[in-house]
Amino acid sequence: MGDGPPTLWEWIARNWDTGRVGSIRDLLGDHLLMSLVPIVLGLVLALPLGLASVRWRWLYQPTAGVFNVIYALPSLPLFMLLISVTGLSPMTVIIPLTFYAMAVLIPAVVDGIGSVPAHVRQSAVAMGFTPLRRLVQVELPIAAPVVIAGLRVVAVSSISLVSVGALIGQGGLGMLFTRAYQNPFLPPVVVGIVLIVVLALVADGLLLLAQRLLTPWVRARGAS
Amino acid sequence: MNWLIDFFGDPARWSGPDGIPARLLEHLEFSALALVLAMLIAVPLGLLIGHTGRGGVLVVVTANLARALPTLGLLVLFVLLLGTASIWPVIIPLVLLAVPPILVNTFEGIRGVDPDLRDAAYGMGLRGGQVLGRVLVPVALPLILLGLRLSAIQVVATTTVAAYTGLGGLGRFVIDGFATKDYASVVGGSVLIVLFALVVQIAFTFAQRVTVSPGVSQRLKIR
Amino acid sequence: MDRLSLEAPTGEITVFVGPSGCGKTTSLRMINRMIDATEGRILLDGEPVQNIDPPTLRRGIGYVIQQAGLFPHRKILDNVATVPYLLGWDRGKARDRAMELLERVGLDPALAGRYPFQLSGGQQQRVGVARALAADPPVLLMDEPFSAVDPVVRTSLQDELLRLQAELNKTIVFVTHDIDEAIKLGDRVAVLRVGGKLAQLADPKTLLSEPADDFVREFLGRDRGIRRLQFVSTEGLRLRTDLPAPEGAGTYLHGKDSLRTALDAALLSPTGSAVAVDERGEVVGVATREALDEALAEAAHG
Numbered sequence: 001m002g003d004g005p006p007t008l009w010e011w012i013a014r015n016w017d018t019g020r021v022g023s024i025r026d027l028l029g030d031h032l033l034m035s036l037v038p039i040v041l042g043l044v045l046a047l048p049l050g051l052a053s054v055r056w057r058w059l060y061q062p063t064a065g066v067f068n069v070i071y072a073l074p075s076l077p078l079f080m081l082l083i084s085v086t087g088l089s090p091m092t093v094i095i096p097l098t099f100y101a102m103a104v105l106i107p108a109v110v111d112g113i114g115s116v117p118a119h120v121r122q123s124a125v126a127m128g129f130t131p132l133r134r135l136v137q138v139e140l141p142i143a144a145p146v147v148i149a150g151l152r153v154v155a156v157s158s159i160s161l162v163s164v165g166a167l168i169g170q171g172g173l174g175m176l177f178t179r180a181y182q183n184p185f186l187p188p189v190v191v192g193i194v195l196i197v198v199l200a201l202v203a204d205g206l207l208l209l210a211q212r213l214l215t216p217w218v219r220a221r222g223a224s
Numbered sequence: 225m226n227w228l229i230d231f232f233g234d235p236a237r238w239s240g241p242d243g244i245p246a247r248l249l250e251h252l253e254f255s256a257l258a259l260v261l262a263m264l265i266a267v268p269l270g271l272l273i274g275h276t277g278r279g280g281v282l283v284v285v286t287a288n289l290a291r292a293l294p295t296l297g298l299l300v301l302f303v304l305l306l307g308t309a310s311i312w313p314v315i316i317p318l319v320l321l322a323v324p325p326i327l328v329n330t331f332e333g334i335r336g337v338d339p340d341l342r343d344a345a346y347g348m349g350l351r352g353g354q355v356l357g358r359v360l361v362p363v364a365l366p367l368i369l370l371g372l373r374l375s376a377i378q379v380v381a382t383t384t385v386a387a388y389t390g391l392g393g394l395g396r397f398v399i400d401g402f403a404t405k406d407y408a409s410v411v412g413g414s415v416l417i418v419l420f421a422l423v424v425q426i427a428f429t430f431a432q433r434v435t436v437s438p439g440v441s442q443r444l445k446i447r
Numbered sequence: 448m449d450r451l452s453l454e455a456p457t458g459e460i461t462v463f464v465g466p467s468g469c470g471k472t473t474s475l476r477m478i479n480r481m482i483d484a485t486e487g488r489i490l491l492d493g494e495p496v497q498n499i500d501p502p503t504l505r506r507g508i509g510y511v512i513q514q515a516g517l518f519p520h521r522k523i524l525d526n527v528a529t530v531p532y533l534l535g536w537d538r539g540k541a542r543d544r545a546m547e548l549l550e551r552v553g554l555d556p557a558l559a560g561r562y563p564f565q566l567s568g569g570q571q572q573r574v575g576v577a578r579a580l581a582a583d584p585p586v587l588l589m590d591e592p593f594s595a596v597d598p599v600v601r602t603s604l605q606d607e608l609l610r611l612q613a614e615l616n617k618t619i620v621f622v623t624h625d626i627d628e629a630i631k632l633g634d635r636v637a638v639l640r641v642g643g644k645l646a647q648l649a650d651p652k653t654l655l656s657e658p659a660d661d662f663v664r665e666f667l668g669r670d671r672g673i674r675r676l677q678f679v680s681t682e683g684l685r686l687r688t689d690l691p692a693p694e695g696a697g698t699y700l701h702g703k704d705s706l707r708t709a710l711d712a713a714l715l716s717p718t719g720s721a722v723a724v725d726e727r728g729e730v731v732g733v734a735t736r737e738a739l740d741e742a743l744a745e746a747a748h749g
Contacts, residue, residue, distance in 0.1 A: 072425040074381030077414030080398050084411075156291045163294040164385055167399065177300045181389065186304055193297040200292035344516025347481060347588075348529050348578070349506035362520040437520035439562030 011187040022175065028195065030090070031172025035159045035199075037094050042101025042154060043147075049102070050109025051135070064107060071103035075164050083168065093165035100161070101154045108150025112143025145218050148211040155203040160196055173199075231397075231412025242396065244416065251393035251420060254386070255379045258315055262322035262375055267368070270330025274364075275356050283331050287324040295321060295382045303389045314391045318382050322375045329371025333364030365436050373428040380421050394420060451645055453637055457585075458616040462633035464623055466666070470643030471622045475588050478620060479508045491586065506530055509579030509587040509617075513595050515571040517563040523549070523574055524559040530582040541581075548577040553607055569600035576608070580615070589621045593628070605631055626667060630655070630674065638663050652678035676707035679746045684709060684739070686723055686732030693718040693733070700724060701731055706742055713739055 006014060017025045053060035078096040086092045116139050124138045163174025171178070176192035179185075211218070231237060237244055273279045298317040306313035337360050345355045361368070387395025397413025400406070432441075451474060455461035463471035476482040477489055480501040489496045496504055517526050524545050525532075531541035549556055552573040563571055572592060579587055593601045605628065612619065623629055629636045630651040638646040638654070640662055647659040655675035658664040664671075682702045697712030701723035712721035713734065720735045 069422065069425065072377045072421050073418050074377075074384045074421055076381070076384050076395065076398060077417040080402065080410050080414040081418075084407075153291070156288065160292050160294045163296050166296060167385070167388055168402065171296075174294060174296055177294070177297045178388075180304065181300045184304055186301075189297055189301045189304060193294060193301065196294045196297065197289070197292045201289075204288070204292075338514075338516075340512060340514045340516045341518065343481070344510070344512055345518070346501075347479060347505055347510035347512065347516075349502045349504070349533055351502045354533075359518055359520075363518075365520075437562070439518075439522070439564060440520045442562075442564050 005185070006187070008187045008190060012191060015188075024173075024176070024191065024195075027173050027175055028199075030170075031159070031162055031174075031196070031199065034090050034093050034162045034165065034170070034172050035097070035155075037090075038097035038101050038158050039151065039155050039203075041094070041098045042105050043151065045098070046102045046105035046109055050106045051113070053106065053110050054113045060110060064110075067099070067103035067106055070099045075100075075161055076167060079165060079168050079170075088169055090170055092168060093162060093170050097158050097161060101158060104154050105147070105150050108147050109143065112146035112150075113139055115146055116142045141215065144215050145211055148207055148214075152204050152207045155207060156200045159200040159203060163192070163196060227408040227411040228415065230408035234408075237412075247392060247394050247396055248416070248420070251380075251383055251395075251417075254311070254315065254318070254383045254391060254393055255376070255424075258318035258322050258379045258383070259372075259376055261315075261319045262326055262379070263372065265319070266323045266326035266371075266375075267330055270327045270368075270371075271334060271356060271361070274331045274334025275352075275360065277335065280331060280335065283327055287328040290321065290324040293321065295385055296388070299382075299386055299389045308390050311391060314386045314389055318379060318386065321382055322379045325374040325378060326368075326371040329367045329374070330364070333367030333371075334360050336367070337363050362437055363440055366432065366441065369428065369432050369436070373425070373432075376424050376428060377421065380417075380424055384417055451639075451643055453645060453648055455618055455620050456635070457618045459634035460612060460619040460621055460632055462621045462623060462629040462636045463639060464626055464629035464633075464636055464666075465639035465646075466641060467624060468641045469639040471624075471639050472590055473643070474639070475590055475620055475622045478586075478588055479505045479510060481505075506533055506582065507584050507586070509582075509584045511572075511575045511579045511587070511589040511592040513591045515563075515568075515575035515592075517571055517574055517578070519563050521562075522559065523561050523563065523566070526563065526574060527578045527581050529578055530584075534582055536582075544581060545577070548580055549574075551580070551611065552577045567600075568596045569604060572596060572600075572604055573607070576611075580611075580617075585618055587617045587619045589619060591623055592621075594623065594625065601628075608632065627674075630677075638666060673707065676710060676743075676746060677705040679706040679742070681706055681709050681723070681734075681742075683745070684723070684734050684742050686734055686738065688732045690720075690733045690735075692722045692730045693720065696720065696722045696733075698722045698724045698730075699734075700726065706739075706746060709734055710739060710743075 012024065015024050017023050020026075049063060053063055075096055079092050082092045082095060086095065120138065120142065121134070124134045129138065162172050163177060165171035166174030166178045169175075173192045173195050176188040180188040180192075232244075240246065270283075273283055295317070298321065299314060302313045302317050306316075334356075341359060341363065342355065345359045350358065383391065383393050384395035384398070387393055387399045394413055394417045397409045397416065401409030401413060451470075453461075463474055465471050473482055477484045478491070478496065480496055480499075483497070491499075491504075491508075517523075518529070521529075524542055527545035527548055528536075528541040531544055532538070536544075546556060546559060549559060554570060554573050554577070558566060558570065558574075563574070566574065572595075575592065579589075593604045596604065609632065621629075621632055623632075633651055635648060635650055636654050637648045640646045646666075647654060647663045649657075649659075652675065654663070655667060655671045655678070658667055658671070667674075680702070681699065681704055684701070684706070686701070693716060696716035696718060697714075699709040699712045699721055703726075709721045709723075713719055713736065716722075720733050721739070722730055723732045723734055725731050
C-alpha cells in the first residue's frame, strides 16, 4: 500500500491529529463550537422573547412572523452578507444559526407554556405562588418537553448546517467536503458525513436523556 | 451599498448565460424540478402510510436521520461518485433532502385527523379512496402544505450551495464571486437569493390561503 | 360479543344500554359493518348484511356519532348533503333536501353557509342528525349521540328526536350508557352486561317493574320505583270537583302526563294535592293525597 492512494482507515489515522490546523480532531472541535454556541445562545435569547410573547399576546404574531421569514432564508447568502460585518470568523456562521435556532425555539417556548393546563396555572395562583415562582416551579417544568423537542430539532439541524460555512472557510468538519472536492478524493467526504451524523445523533440522544431526567412524569404517563 | 449598485447597475450583468435573468431562471428550474420530484415521491407515500397506518415509525426515524445529513457533504459525495457529466448527480441529493419534510408532514397530517371524523366518513358510506380524497386530505392540507413549504425552503438553500459543485443558478454569483474576490457579485447574488427565498415563502402563504378550506383554518370570525 | 340475538322492530327505537365494555357500540357497528362479526348473522330486512358491499350498505343507513363527526372543511349545507352527493343526486336537489332537513331538526336555515367550527356542540349534533337523515334511510344508527353535550341541551335534543320519530317512523338503534336516556327514548331497551351478553330486552315499563336479575336491578338504580310511575297514566286518577283549586298548587295535564308528574305536582303544593288541567289549561279537578295514594297502591300491584 506504499504508493497508491491511502485507504479510508489509513487516511483517518494519518489525518486524525496532525498537530497542525485542519486535522480532523481540530475540525471536530471547531464544529462543536460553531454548532453548540447557536443552540445555547438561541435558547438563552428565545426564552425571554417567548415568555414575553406569552405575557403580551400581541407581541407573538410579529415576532413569529419575523423569525419565520428569517428561517426561510438560505444560510449561504446570510454568511456572505455578514462577512463585511464580522469578517471570516466563526461568528459569521454562529449568528445566522442562532437566528434559525430562535425561529424554532420561540414558538416552542410559547407552545410549551401554552401546554400548561389552565386549571394547573389557576391552582398555582390560588395557592399563592408569586408570578416568578409560578414560572420557575410550575410553568417551565411543564413546558420543558415541548421546548426540549424544539431543542432537538435545533441541535440536529445546527450541527449539519455548520458545514455550509466551509464555503467561506469556516465550516468545521465541512472543510473536509471542500477539501475532498478540490482534490477529488472520497475518504474525507465519508468521514465528514459520518462524523456529522454521529455528532447530531449523540446530541439528539443527550437531549432525549435530559428530557427523561428532567421530566420523569412525562414518561410515567406515557407508560401507563 | 456601492457593491449593490455595481452589481445591479452593470448592464453586462443582465444578459448572457451568466447574467441575472439566466441564473434566476436556472435557480427556479432546478428548485422546481427537485421540489416536484420530491413531491411526486413523498406525497403519495405519506398519504399511503398515513392512511394505512403502516410504517409510521420508519418515516419519523428516517426523517430525523435525514435532517442530520450535511447538504454540502451529500452534494460532494454524489458528484465524486457520479461525475459531473449531467445535472443529475446534483439533482438527486436535492431531491433526497427535499423528501423528508413533505413525507413527515403529509404522514402526520393524515394520521392526525380526528378518528371520529374518519369514522363518520366511513359510516356515511364513503369508500377508502373517497375518505382519503374528500375528507382526510382537505383536513390535513395545512400540514401537507407546511411540509411543501419547508421542503421548498430547503431546496432553495441547497440549490444555492449546489453552485459549488458546478450547478448553475443564483449561487454562482456568490460562489464564483467569493473565489475571485468580486464582492459586488457576492453581495448582489446574496441579495437576489434572499429575495428569491422571500418570494417563494410568500407564494406558499398565498397557496395556503387559496387551497385550505376556511372551515379548517378557522379563519372566519363567528358572525 | 357473545351470542347476542335480538330484533330491532321496524319503526321503533331500540336502545342498547349497559356499562362500558358491554359491547353495545360494537353491536351497533356490526349492523353497518364498521366492524365485521366473526360469526353469526345480522339481517337487514331479511337480507344478511354480510352480503352487501359495506359502502353501499352504509349509504342506506343513517349514522350519528358522539362528536357529530362533521367534516370541518365543508359548509353545514354540504355536510348534510354528503350522502345524497354520494348517491349521485342532482346537486340542487341534494341542497334543497339538506335545507329542508336543517329546518326539520330545528336549525336556523341561516346556519347553512357556516362551517362546523362556528356552531355550538348542540347545533353540531343536530346537523349530525340531519346528515344521517338526508337520504331518507329507513334505518338510523345512533352511537351515544347526545352524551357530549350539557344536560339542558341533551334534554332538548332527546325531545327533538322523539318529535322527529313521531313524524318519520324510522327504525332506530340507539346506544347509550345512560339508563334514563334509554328509558326516555326506547320503545324497547336491551340491557347488556360486560362481555356482550344480553341481560334483558323489554319495553321500559316492564324493565322498571320486572327487572330480570340483580344486574339489571342494580343498573336501573335505586329510584326505579319512582321512575316507573312515568309510565303509569293519570287517566284512572280519581278527581274531586267539589274542592276549589288550591292557591299556588302544582298542575298536571290530566290523562296525558304520567302519575309521576302528578305526584311531583302534589309534592310541590302547600295542600299536598295536585291540580288537574286539560289541554287548554282549564282546571278539571283536584287529585287529593288520598286519590294519589290509591293510584300508587294500584300501580304497585299492577
